[in-house]
Amino acid sequence: MTEIKQNEITKYIVISSDIVLPADAAMKIYESEFPVTVKETCFGLIVTGPEQDVLAVVEKIRQLDKNHIFVKDRGFPAGDDRRCRASRGGGPRPGFHFLREEVGMLPAIGAALDELEAKESVNEKHGEKRRLKVSDLEKIIEAELSR
Amino acid sequence: MNFLTKVFIYPVNSLILADLVERFGHKPLTMMNQVREKVTNISLDSPPLNITPEDPKVGLRYAAVEVPPGVRGRMALIGPLIEETEAAIIVENPPTNFGCVGCNRTNELMKYLVRSKGVPILEVRYPESDEDARDFVNKIAAFLKSLPTENTGEDTKVEEKEPAEKEGEK
Numbered sequence: 001m002t003e004i005k006q007n008e009i010t011k012y013i014v015i016s017s018d019i020v021l022p023a024d025a026a027m028k029i030y031e032s033e034f035p036v037t038v039k040e041t042c043f044g045l046i047v048t049g050p051e052q053d054v055l056a057v058v059e060k061i062r063q064l065d066k067n068h069i070f071v072k073d074r075g076f077p078a079g080d081d082r083r084c085r086a087s088r089g090g091g092p093r094p095g096f097h098f099l100r101e102e103v104g105m106l107p108a109i110g111a112a113l114d115e116l117e118a119k120e121s122v123n124e125k126h127g128e129k130r131r132l133k134v135s136d137l138e139k140i141i142e143a144e145l146s147r
Numbered sequence: 148m149n150f151l152t153k154v155f156i157y158p159v160n161s162l163i164l165a166d167l168v169e170r171f172g173h174k175p176l177t178m179m180n181q182v183r184e185k186v187t188n189i190s191l192d193s194p195p196l197n198i199t200p201e202d203p204k205v206g207l208r209y210a211a212v213e214v215p216p217g218v219r220g221r222m223a224l225i226g227p228l229i230e231e232t233e234a235a236i237i238v239e240n241p242p243t244n245f246g247c248v249g250c251n252r253t254n255e256l257m258k259y260l261v262r263s264k265g266v267p268i269l270e271v272r273y274p275e276s277d278e279d280a281r282d283f284v285n286k287i288a289a290f291l292k293s294l295p296t297e298n299t300g301e302d303t304k305v306e307e308k309e310p311a312e313k314e315g316e317k
Contacts, residue, residue, distance in 0.1 A: 009183065014162060070166040075182030082186070082195045094247060095160065101242045102162045108280035109163055113170075115281060116288055 009051045010074040011058050014099070015044040016106035017068035025061050025069075032060060039078040043103050044069075046078040067113040070106060152294040155232040155261055158241045158248055159225060167284070168236070171291035176231060178248070181224040210256060221253040226260075234294050235261045235268045236287060242273060267294065 015022050026040045029047070034057050036049030045061075047054050062069050076083045085093055151174040156164040159178040168175040185197045198220075206219030209226040237258060248254070262268060269290040274280040 008187070012162070070162055071169065072160075072162045072165040073177055073179040073183070075179045075186055077187065080186075098158070098160065098248070099162060105163065105274060105280065108274060108277045109284060111277065112281040112284035116284060 007051060008049055008077065009054050010046060010048040010077050011054055012072050012074050012099075013045040013047060013058060013061055014070045014072070014103060014106065015065075015068070016070065016103065016110055017065040020064045020069065025064065028061060028064065029057055032057065037078050043099065046074065048078045067117065068106070068110040070109075151296070153231050153233045154291070154294070155228060155235040155266075157235070157237045157254070157258060157261070159228070159257075160248055161238070161241070164236055164238065164287075167287050168291065171288060172296050173234075173291055173294060176228040178224060178228075181228065185224075209260065215252065217250055218253045218256065221250055222256065225253070225257055229257065229260050229264065232261060232264060232266055234266050234290075235264075236290065237261065237268060237270045239270060239272050 013025060015025060022040050022042075022044050025045055026038050029036065029038050029045070034049065034053045036047050036053050036057055039046040039048075047057055049057070058071050062071065081087045083093055085091065151172065153176050154168045154173045155176045156168060158164070159176075161177075165175040165177050165179075188197055202223040203216065203219055205226060206221075206223035209222040209229075210219045267290075269286065271283055271286050272279070274283040
């Protein structure tokens, strides 16, 4: 059984991005030199390590494409014998079916998050109503007259 | 963390819900954290999954003894989460209700306990198209933004003041 440390946490990083691949994200973590264990999978990464390091790594990876990279906790550490398919005689890992169903929905969720972000930035721009300055009014009149 | 609202999610192991709750600045209450506490405990009393005789007793607080043991076993992990709940997001008709979270009786009991707790609840349907996904994300975002992001600590201050006043009266 892999060595278990109680203050360590594990996170799934699920990548549903057109510009970031799991391999890119893994390389980014290796470059960052955080003391974490990384396992590359078909859907993304599994990261295990001390809590602060894992949270920092996850935030760093999320910033690569924040609306298309999704994160959730995992109970078992990466490569744990109780969940590893190699020691269980093959077959899908428990919990994989639900993850696969959700991964299928992630492009639509990512697009919805993009739209939400765009809408918020438009609202911020047009949200504030304020009195029109005389200088601005003059510019508008001049622009209209010069047509 | 004291500065976040603890949001219960159903399905309890959902990637999308856990991520959205965390993204909008709150703490998701998920099954994975409960499992981690069990399986990464240094003193494994009962390997491999560390299920001890204490667990069914915890489950008995939420389900009677004649209820199937699977329900009680699951409630031993999910029940403590419901007690911490300050808000909840319940997704109806999730596509894969099988496997470890596929016990429908447990799910019914869990949803009943959350609803009867009287916390703010958002109930949405699992998206099946891009349009649905947009509504799904917008509803969840609006709900999460409406929750308090900072614990003002007023409640605790009131509780602290009361005993001091009583002492003064005596």
